[in-house]
Amino acid sequence: MTDAEGPVPVLRANGLEKHYPITRGVVVRRAVGQVRAVDGVSLVLHRGETLAIVGESGCGKSTLGRLLLALEPPTDGTVWVTGDTLGDLNDNELRRKRREIQLILQDPYTSLNPRMTVGAIVAEPFAIHKESLPGGQDRRGAVRALLAEVGLSPELMNRYPHQFSGGQRQRIGIARALALRPGVIVADEPVSALDVSVQAQVLNLLADLQERRGLSYVFISHDLAVVRQIADRVAVMYLGRIVETAPVDAIYDHAAHPYTQALLAAVPSARSRGEERPKLNGDVPSAVDPPSGCRFRTRCWKAQDLCATQEPQLREVGTLHEAACHFPETGAASSAARGDLT
Amino acid sequence: MGSPLLEVKDLRVSFATREGRVEAVNGLSFAVAPGRTMALLGESGSGKSVAAQAIMGVLDTPPARITAGSIRFEGQELVGLPEKQYRSLRGEKLAMIFQDALSALNPVLSVGTQIAEMFRVHRDLGRKQARAAALEAMAEVRIPAAAARFDDFPHQFSGGMRQRIIIAMMIALSPKVLIADEPTTALDVTVQAQIMELLARLQRELGTSLILISHDLGVVADVADDVTVMYAGRAMEQGTVADVYRRSANPYTRGLLESVPSLQAPGGRLPVIPGRPPSPSSTPTGCAFHPRCALAQQRCSDSAPALVAVAPEHLSRCWFAEEVLSGD
Numbered sequence: 001m002t003d004a005e006g007p008v009p010v011l012r013a014n015g016l017e018k019h020y021p022i023t024r025g026v027v028v029r030r031a032v033g034q035v036r037a038v039d040g041v042s043l044v045l046h047r048g049e050t051l052a053i054v055g056e057s058g059c060g061k062s063t064l065g066r067l068l069l070a071l072e073p074p075t076d077g078t079v080w081v082t083g084d085t086l087g088d089l090n091d092n093e094l095r096r097k098r099r100e101i102q103l104i105l106q107d108p109y110t111s112l113n114p115r116m117t118v119g120a121i122v123a124e125p126f127a128i129h130k131e132s133l134p135g136g137q138d139r140r141g142a143v144r145a146l147l148a149e150v151g152l153s154p155e156l157m158n159r160y161p162h163q164f165s166g167g168q169r170q171r172i173g174i175a176r177a178l179a180l181r182p183g184v185i186v187a188d189e190p191v192s193a194l195d196v197s198v199q200a201q202v203l204n205l206l207a208d209l210q211e212r213r214g215l216s217y218v219f220i221s222h223d224l225a226v227v228r229q230i231a232d233r234v235a236v237m238y239l240g241r242i243v244e245t246a247p248v249d250a251i252y253d254h255a256a257h258p259y260t261q262a263l264l265a266a267v268p269s270a271r272s273r274g275e276e277r278p279k280l281n282g283d284v285p286s287a288v289d290p291p292s293g294c295r296f297r298t299r300c301w302k303a304q305d306l307c308a309t310q311e312p313q314l315r316e317v318g319t320l321h322e323a324a325c326h327f328p329e330t331g332a333a334s335s336a337a338r339g340d341l342t
Numbered sequence: 343m344g345s346p347l348l349e350v351k352d353l354r355v356s357f358a359t360r361e362g363r364v365e366a367v368n369g370l371s372f373a374v375a376p377g378r379t380m381a382l383l384g385e386s387g388s389g390k391s392v393a394a395q396a397i398m399g400v401l402d403t404p405p406a407r408i409t410a411g412s413i414r415f416e417g418q419e420l421v422g423l424p425e426k427q428y429r430s431l432r433g434e435k436l437a438m439i440f441q442d443a444l445s446a447l448n449p450v451l452s453v454g455t456q457i458a459e460m461f462r463v464h465r466d467l468g469r470k471q472a473r474a475a476a477l478e479a480m481a482e483v484r485i486p487a488a489a490a491r492f493d494d495f496p497h498q499f500s501g502g503m504r505q506r507i508i509i510a511m512m513i514a515l516s517p518k519v520l521i522a523d524e525p526t527t528a529l530d531v532t533v534q535a536q537i538m539e540l541l542a543r544l545q546r547e548l549g550t551s552l553i554l555i556s557h558d559l560g561v562v563a564d565v566a567d568d569v570t571v572m573y574a575g576r577a578m579e580q581g582t583v584a585d586v587y588r589r590s591a592n593p594y595t596r597g598l599l600e601s602v603p604s605l606q607a608p609g610g611r612l613p614v615i616p617g618r619p620p621s622p623s624s625t626p627t628g629c630a631f632h633p634r635c636a637l638a639q640q641r642c643s644d645s646a647p648a649l650v651a652v653a654p655e656h657l658s659r660c661w662f663a664e665e666v667l668s669g670d
Contacts, residue, residue: 056530165618195385195619196557197634200601200612207611222531225560229603229612252605266535267605268564280532282486283500 007046010216011068011101011184016041016077018063022288035287037063038074039240045184048210050217052231052248054224054263058284060240061220065186068218069103070094082183099129099180104173106189111173112161118172119143119157125179132180146175151205167198174205178213186218191226203230224267228252233320236260239287239295242314246321256323256330259296294326302327346373346414347551348397348519353411355392355575357622358404364622366392368575369411371649374519374568379545379552381562381583384572385619390555393572394521397553398438399428415519433464437517441524443504447496453507454480454492460514479510483540502533509540516548523555538565559602563587571595574620574630577649581656591658591667594631629661637662 018038021031038060045051053061066072068079070086079086081101089097105111112121122143126133134142144154150171161169170190177185190206191199207230209215221227227234228248235245236259244257255261262280280299285291294312297303306326314322317330355367367389374380382390395401397413399420413420415436420428440446448456457476461467467475473492480488483506496504505525512520522541526534542565545552556562562569562583569586571579571594579592590596597615617634620626626633632642641661649659652667660666 056532167618196559196598197385197601197615198618200603200614201616203603204611204614223603224531225603225605228605262532264605266531268535268538268558268560269605280535283502283533284530 007049009044010047010082011045011218012080013041013043013068014078016064016067016079017075018067018072019075033288036240036290037287038067041242043235043242045216045218047183047216048214049232050210050219050230052219052221052227052234053237054221054227054234055237056222056284058287059237060287061237062188065188065218065220068186069101099132100182101184101186102177102180102182104177104185104187104190107193112169114161117158117160121172122146122175122179125176129180146178149178150175166194167202170194170202171205178209184216184218186220188220189222192221192223206230224264236263239284239290241295241324243296243325244323245314246318250318250321254329256317256321256328257325258300258302345375347376347416349373349414350397351412353393353396353413354409355396355401355406356409357406359623361623365625366575366622367396370575370577372570372577372580374551374553376551377545377549378568379554379566381554381556381566381569382572383556383559383562383569385557387619387621388572389575390572391523394438394523394553394555398432398436398521399423433460433517434515435518437512438521438523439508439512439525441527443501443508444496446508447504449496452493452495453499457507457511457514460511464515479514483510485510501529502537505529505537506540509544513544513548517550519551519553521553521555524557526561527558559598574625575622576630576659578631579658580649585653585656589667591652591656591663592660593635593637593666596666
């Protein structure tokens with residue numbers, strides 16, 4: 001995970017914001033409000049590392065992923081990928097830059113052209129980036145090698161996407177993402193649609209590829225158990241902001257933010273059976289009109305007057321561990337506090 | 343376990359396809375006692391949802407057909423029951439909630455009207471009384487500001503609130519058996535916890551039996567009393583949650599339990615079950631799990647094992663069930 005000189009950053013986001021206007025009127029469209037999907041996110045990803053972005057639906061995690069890939073321009077803020085700030089690049093440069101950062105989606109079926117063979121799908125990136133063919137290989141050879149690397153028989157390259165199972169389609173999506181030898185992969189819920197027994201296979205494949213190719217992952221997920229399995233660091237998002245970030249063990253062993261604690265407590269398991277859980281009422285509020293002060297206060301059992309008036313900023317609560325809460329649990333005290341909740 | 347309220351015996355359901363008849367449920371037996379929760383746990387294609395539809399009498403026939411077996415509810419045989427009698431059971435005594443609450447609601451009727459309709463149709467209540475009963479049901483499932491939201495339409499509610507509305511409709515008539523087919527799969531984890539807690543509370547208050555259909559080992563561990571682990575239309579293992587999770591006597595169950603990431607586990611590689619679940623049209627011979635099983639012998643591909651007791655009320659379908667059980 002770290003080089004001799006320490007961790008090498010490969011991706012950096014600074015103050016990212018993405019606001020979508022809500023318009024009304026058919027003839028004269030006017031903006032009547034804004035959805036603050038991503039609202040001031042900064043993060044850094046190091047070489048060979050997996051950073052998980054977790055949160056509930058509507059927290060902005062997928063929008064954040066699209067911003068990191070420059071699939072959408074941010075309203076404000078910058079994304080830096082190994083030497084370049086994406087916003088400074090012209091179209092040509094951006095296209096070339098995209099070789100270095102690729103995307104894996106939840107359901108690759110919707111992103112695989114049903115009329116193309118698997119071989120053609122995996123080869124397609126080479127049509128756009130001819131220079132990326134590994135030296136001495138033709139396209140066919142490169143595709144065979146990629147399919148083998150993701151655990152698919154190269155004999156299958158003449159088949160069509162519908163002839164594959166969900167797990168195999170995800171492998172095809174991974175092979176295509178690897179074609180241009182990217183250093184960074186943004187994976188948006190890559191195993192959420194898979195059967196339990198297949199999910200483990202794909203998680204292991206991602207871990208193997210990371211080891212072999214030195215990949216860095218931004219792993220977007222709602223599934224905290226999956227994240228524990230694969231992540232080195234975790235950033236928890238709520239309503240467009242990161243509310244806690246820490247190395248994986250710190251998140252799971254002593255979460256500082258009440259939202260993180262509630263998320264963890266809500267995961268059903270044999271262990272939690274019969275326990276009283278921290279009461280988290282209601283749903284995630286709308287990102288159109290987020291609560292004043294701390295956005296989580298409307299669902300928080302620790303909220304005080306201060307929380308309504310002052311927005312908490314990310315502050316250090318432990319080693320590499322930051323939380324945006326006026327009343328965070330810190331260090332060893334937190335396990336005791338989690339006991340109080342139950 | 344007490345005397346069963348609902349008993350499914352050797353149920354077989356097949357579908358007509360272009361490749362001929364395909365067995366989706368292949369000899370499934372289980373029983374649910376009053377007030378208990380039985381989980382049907384399985385991956386896609388295991389036949390768990392088809393079994394639920396068969397119990398509710400809502401299979402699409404054709405192409406589906408119950409080819410054998412029996413479903414007895416309060417002693418009454420449901421297989422072959424005329425639709426008219428089935429209809430009076432549904433809602434009154436048997437109710438079902440689905441993963442996708444939005445598609446189960448009428449988009450052009452207010453949610454209050456839809457809940458009230460249950461009381462008007464089944465309880466012959468007048469408009470006013472039905473409204474009052476519906477408001478009570480909405481409060482019961484903790485829909486905030488029920489009176490103010492009575493006239494809102496389904497699309498104006500969040501996923502979790504929609505599922506609450508469906509639950510309000512389903513429990514309106516205090517059914518004896520509630521079948522919940524992946525009721526929280528589409529929901530966020532914090533909302534999922536709220537809904538499961540709601541179901542558990544209603545179950546306690548009403549004494550309803552719950553059949554929970556799920557692929558989620560955590561949810562099942564959390565809420566079920568008993569579990570039937572399904573694979574390729576069959577029960578692979580059956581017993582109390584404690585027996586099946588802690589003293590499993592089946593290699594498939596063991597493989598599943600090991601391959602699920604947990605909050606406690608450290609990173610590294612997960613143990614995996616190789617391959618993938620078979621589709622109903624190509625179920626392997628012998629034990630349906632044998633091509634993926636580390637313990638498989640010649641015998642496993644030659645002939646299918648029966649579901650046999652390895653302990654009181656703990657059944658496993660495996661030629662090596664005893665060895666697996668003692669192999670802790």
